[in-house]
Amino acid sequence: MSKSERPNQLFRNLNAKVASIPMILTALVVFVGGTAWTVLYSFTNSKLLPRLNFVGIDQYYRLWATPRWLVSIENLLIYGVISLVFSLVVGFILAALLDQKIRFEDTFRTIFLYPFALSFIVTGLVWQWLLNPDFGIQRVVRDLGWTSFSFDPLYNSSIVIYGISIAALWQGTGLIMCLMLAGLRGIDEDIWKAARVDGIPMWKTYLFIVIPMMRPVFITTLVIIAAGIVKVYDLVVAQTSGGPGIASEVPAKYVYDYMFFAQNLGQGFAASTMMLLSVVIVIVPWAYLEFGGKKRG
Amino acid sequence: MADVSLAAEAAAVRSAASGPSGPRPRHVLSRRNIFLYGTLIVVALYYLLPLYVMIVTSLKGMPEIRLGNIFSPPVEITFEPWVKAWSQACTGLNCDGLSRGFWNSVRITVPSVLLSIAIASVNGYALANWRFKGADTFFVILIVGAFIPYQVMIYPIVIILREIGIYGTLTGLVIVHSIFGMPILTLLFRNYFSSMPEELFRAARVDGAGFWGIYLRIMLPMSLPIFVVAIILQVTGIWNDFLFGVVYTRPDTYPMTVQLNNIVNSVQGVKEYNVNMAATILTGLVPLIVYFVSGKLFVRGIAAGAVKG
Numbered sequence: 001m002s003k004s005e006r007p008n009q010l011f012r013n014l015n016a017k018v019a020s021i022p023m024i025l026t027a028l029v030v031f032v033g034g035t036a037w038t039v040l041y042s043f044t045n046s047k048l049l050p051r052l053n054f055v056g057i058d059q060y061y062r063l064w065a066t067p068r069w070l071v072s073i074e075n076l077l078i079y080g081v082i083s084l085v086f087s088l089v090v091g092f093i094l095a096a097l098l099d100q101k102i103r104f105e106d107t108f109r110t111i112f113l114y115p116f117a118l119s120f121i122v123t124g125l126v127w128q129w130l131l132n133p134d135f136g137i138q139r140v141v142r143d144l145g146w147t148s149f150s151f152d153p154l155y156n157s158s159i160v161i162y163g164i165s166i167a168a169l170w171q172g173t174g175l176i177m178c179l180m181l182a183g184l185r186g187i188d189e190d191i192w193k194a195a196r197v198d199g200i201p202m203w204k205t206y207l208f209i210v211i212p213m214m215r216p217v218f219i220t221t222l223v224i225i226a227a228g229i230v231k232v233y234d235l236v237v238a239q240t241s242g243g244p245g246i247a248s249e250v251p252a253k254y255v256y257d258y259m260f261f262a263q264n265l266g267q268g269f270a271a272s273t274m275m276l277l278s279v280v281i282v283i284v285p286w287a288y289l290e291f292g293g294k295k296r297g
Numbered sequence: 298m299a300d301v302s303l304a305a306e307a308a309a310v311r312s313a314a315s316g317p318s319g320p321r322p323r324h325v326l327s328r329r330n331i332f333l334y335g336t337l338i339v340v341a342l343y344y345l346l347p348l349y350v351m352i353v354t355s356l357k358g359m360p361e362i363r364l365g366n367i368f369s370p371p372v373e374i375t376f377e378p379w380v381k382a383w384s385q386a387c388t389g390l391n392c393d394g395l396s397r398g399f400w401n402s403v404r405i406t407v408p409s410v411l412l413s414i415a416i417a418s419v420n421g422y423a424l425a426n427w428r429f430k431g432a433d434t435f436f437v438i439l440i441v442g443a444f445i446p447y448q449v450m451i452y453p454i455v456i457i458l459r460e461i462g463i464y465g466t467l468t469g470l471v472i473v474h475s476i477f478g479m480p481i482l483t484l485l486f487r488n489y490f491s492s493m494p495e496e497l498f499r500a501a502r503v504d505g506a507g508f509w510g511i512y513l514r515i516m517l518p519m520s521l522p523i524f525v526v527a528i529i530l531q532v533t534g535i536w537n538d539f540l541f542g543v544v545y546t547r548p549d550t551y552p553m554t555v556q557l558n559n560i561v562n563s564v565q566g567v568k569e570y571n572v573n574m575a576a577t578i579l580t581g582l583v584p585l586i587v588y589f590v591s592g593k594l595f596v597r598g599i600a601a602g603a604v605k606g
Contacts, residue, residue: 015508016427020435023420023483026476027435031442034453050456097337110589111341113596114348117588119537121554122581125561126347129354129574130367140366170347178596227444234539238558252540255448260544265452272448283444 035276042269050265059270069271072249075161079250080229082165083172087225088218090169091176096206098177099184109181113174120171124238127167128154154240157247164239164248171235172228176221183217184210219286226282230275251275355379355575362570378569382576387566388559389548395576397549398556402536402583404467405552409474410531414524417479421486422512426498436483443480451544458545465547473545474535482527485598489523490516526598529591533584553580 045055063069094112098105115123130136133152141149153163187210195205211218233252236242242249251271259268350367355378357371365372384394391397423429424436454473458464463472493516501511542552551559557580561573588595 013423013427013429013508016423016429016432019419019508020423020429020432022416022475023439023479024435026479027438027442029457030450030454030476031438031445034450035445037453038449050452094337094340097333100333102333102337106592108337108341109596110592111344114585114588115344117533117584117595118581119539119554119584121537121539121558122577125557125573125577126351128561129570130347130350132570135362135367135570137367140368143366170344174344223444230446234554237539238562241562252446252448255451256540256544259452268448268452272446272451275446276449279444279446283441287441 038269039273042266042273044266046265048263059266063267063270063274068246068249069254071246072251072254075248075250076229078161079165079232083168083229084225086169087173087176088221091173092180094177095180095184098181112177115171116174118171120234121238123167123171124235128239131163155244157244160240160244160248164236167239168235179217179221183214187213223282223286227279230279351574351578355571355578357571359569359571378571378575382572382579386560386572386576388556388563395553395556395560395579398551398553401550402553405470406532406535409471409535410528412471413475413478413482413531414527416475417482418486419512420483422490422516424487425490427508439480439483447540465545467550470541470545473541478531478534485523485527489520493519526594529587529595530598532587536583
């Protein structure tokens with residue numbers, strides 16, 4: 001009996017296995033294989049074509065000695081902190097305002113979320129136009145009589161990354177608001193009643209009761225924002241193409257340019273491996289908390 | 298219940314204008330409401346401003362743009378920039394406008410959406426109802442893979458596509474979109490199919506239906522809402538893609554976003570801001586229409602994809 005069942009094991013659910021081939025191939029070949037390949041080749045001196053001439057961590061030395069990479073990392077950090085802080089704070093406040101059982105909630109939500117439907121390219125080009133010093137906001141304010149007014153973030157290398165962040169926040173805060181709103185709706189109505197009976201002011205209820213209760217939502221949102229930050233690319237390309245000079249370069253653009261324009265694959269691989277590393281640092285603790293804990297508890 | 302407590306609160310606040318009767322005995326002009334709606338309206342205006350400026354700019358002639366204010370409505374409405382953006386705007390040597398990019402994007406988006414959803418829904422179904430040994434491992438890899446920066450996997454995929462001989466073609470890009478859409482969609486479908494009653498599946502099994510039979514005759518007809526959510530998610534996502542378009546296609550097969558960026562950010566020639574804005578609106582139009590038509594389903598797609606992840 002057991003002998004005849006053993007070969008069955010492989011063919012059990014055969015259809016399901018066949019149907020899962022695309023998933024298995026994607027997981028193994030592209031995600032695991034592709035990642036491993038890139039990491040491996042980041043230790044070579046590949047130029048125009050990938051070659052297995054190992055040079056140790058030379059590419060990484062060169063990477064961290066390249067001013068453009070250092071600027072990219074600095075920009076990513078500034079952009080990241082701004083995105084995280086502002087989209088969380090503004091997103092939560094907007095969600096809390098919408099959660100006050102107001103009228104036209106759907107209208108307001110539709111307005112706050114619509115930029116999220118637009119691509120980063122469209123977002124970037126619109127804000128490039130609004131921030132254009134000759135025609136945009138600066139010009140309008142100057143025409144009103146304040147002739148020394150200056151607001152040209154995209155043309156000023158010391159603040160250009162803030163100008164890019166403005167567009168990013170306009171595009172992405174609606175999503176955070178939606179996630180927060182879903183979280184707020186998940187809070188038991190009785191909590192509010194109890195807090196009201198106890199005479200706790202609303203802001204305290206939010207700060208000390210509701211926000212701690214929404215911890216899972218915040219963690220998930222944080223991960224989503226963080227993953228988006230590392231990937232930022234199109235927005236910079238559309239708004240400034242990395243300029244003025246190299247003032248608004250970001251890592252994703254560094255990778256792309258070195259792989260496809262500078263014909264310096266090794267540098268591109270090393271830079272992309274650094275990007276991977278930064279994501280791993282964020283994801284692993286989160287995955288551990290989220291999934292590792294569940295299995296045990 | 299909530300209305301009762303709010304009404305009680307409103308009554309306690311007391312203000313001048315109080316309605317004697319009606320469904321909502323609330324004071325319209327309480328300080329709280331002024332603050333609440335005031336803030337929301339100001340923020341809403343900020344969010345709408347770029348859209349307004351885009352539309353207004355695209356309807357003006359260039360002389361008016363040079364002289365006037367970007368916020369002022371057009372004195373003379375002209376649709377010429379729209380025509381020019383659609384059929385004459387130049388990228389490099391090509392001067393056939395955004396229409397080429399539009400049709401490329403259509404030819405990329407439609408098969409990508411169909412293929413990615415077909416694959417992911419079957420994956421999700423297999424993961425929810427036909428769990429085989431090791432299936433969950435692949436699924437975890439898939440989900441973790443969703444967080445890996447695309448830059449890490451771009452070049453190996455270039456090599457794979459080149460080996461197969463479809464690098465630079467629309468087919469290649471469609472496959473890339475299907476691959477990168479898989480994690481989120483599989484998650485979406487797995488969660489949805491898992492929430493369906495197990496008895497349904499068992500009954501079908503007892504009646505002799507197999508893997509594909511149950512999928513086609515029971516799961517598919519019962520899960521139309523999630524398919525709509527997936528379609529919304531994919532249409533906007535793929536239409537808005539830039540990175541894959543720029544990496545995996547050639548100038549004659551560039552999707553609309555890439556072509557738009559090339560038109561607006563080209564360094565040659567005189568900048569025609571009205572044409573640029575018309576082109577920008579045209580590119581944003583498809584996802585915007587999807588967004589406004591789908592309404593709550595769009596939000597549901599986001600919530601399903603994000604929160605449950």
